[in-house]
Amino acid sequence: MSERTKLRRLPNRGSHETEQVNAILDAAYLAHVGFSVEGQPFVIPTLFGRKEEKLYLHGSAASRMMRTLEAGVPACVTVTLVDGLVLARSAFHHSMNYRSVVAFGTARKIENEEAKSEALRIISDHLIAGRWAEARVPNSQELKATTVLEFEIEEASAKQRTGPPVDDEEDLALPVWAGVLPLRQVAGEPMADALLPAGTPVPEYVTGYKK
């Protein structure tokens, strides 16, 4: 374990288990990607997919993030899932229940059209399984306009917090409600595009979406 991913605080919340890292990555669809341009850090939200120890990112070929990352600069991909607010009796012991992964590595551009398309499928299936098989797949022109990156995870750490607040003994008698307020993401009613022929069925992977 190098200095880079050494969990400096709360080591009991940290784990380097690949399974835990992958489970958190697979439960999420949004990543925040960090990179620097001339000493200025940028953090950009983006969708991602995963296969083994590799993450796939895509974007416009003209985007600054893609052009910076494809040069192979050091990057950081962070994924965070919030599970609840932890309300302690003291302000100091307030916390969040959450799962997060911080992954370090470098990206390379996928040039081969077939590999590019396959990486896009991985991103799509990661976001909403079933959609890729139904949508029109990208043509050559669309693939050219898209940069697809393979981000090799060199090191990653997972952190999570679960469970109730942990208050100091002497605060337990305070007349303050304490506990956890669970938070989760839910999908609402699918809103059909106005141009869709009436009666077009909503696919099950949409009505039953969970992530």
Next chain:
Amino acid sequence: MSERTKLRRLPNRGSHETEQVNAILDAAYLAHVGFSVEGQPFVIPTLFGRKEEKLYLHGSAASRMMRTLEAGVPACVTVTLVDGLVLARSAFHHSMNYRSVVAFGTARKIENEEAKSEALRIISDHLIAGRWAEARVPNSQELKATTVLEFEIEEASAKQRTGPPVDDEEDLALPVWAGVLPLRQVAGEPMADALLPAGTPVPEYVTGYKK
């Protein structure tokens, strides 16, 4: 507008209006903070508060993020809210409805105890208004163990996407459902701490929590 926040892609989705930036910041509670240590970018999730053009961050005095940021290095604070999956007929035109802010600036450590406590109140009220007034406020020892940073936003950009998918004309006839699947965060049933005296009422700011 400097190069740093120039919105290079999809400028119609970008706005530098302070009101829009603030509205997005205030609708969120989680930020991803980017900074570099010896050329390695880090992206760390954290809670935050806002007052005017300043963001407040807190953490253990021993944390790497706090120790790095308090030195006044260039940093980036990004906030992202996902509003829905945009399912187009073509894979290429898939998108997200979202709101995001990318803010650049530098942080300074708040040393004064009173100012520190006030910044913590701002963070707490930003996360769950009403809680600070009820919880036991931090004592001197707790304040000492906590680093509180004031992050001055020097430049920020907001981006958002709303509305239905935008497909190519020639794809409209494809027999593929298209539309938006709205996503939002909801709070579940508050889970009282096991050590709480029976009958302690759940505060309204918990039962009615929305963010």
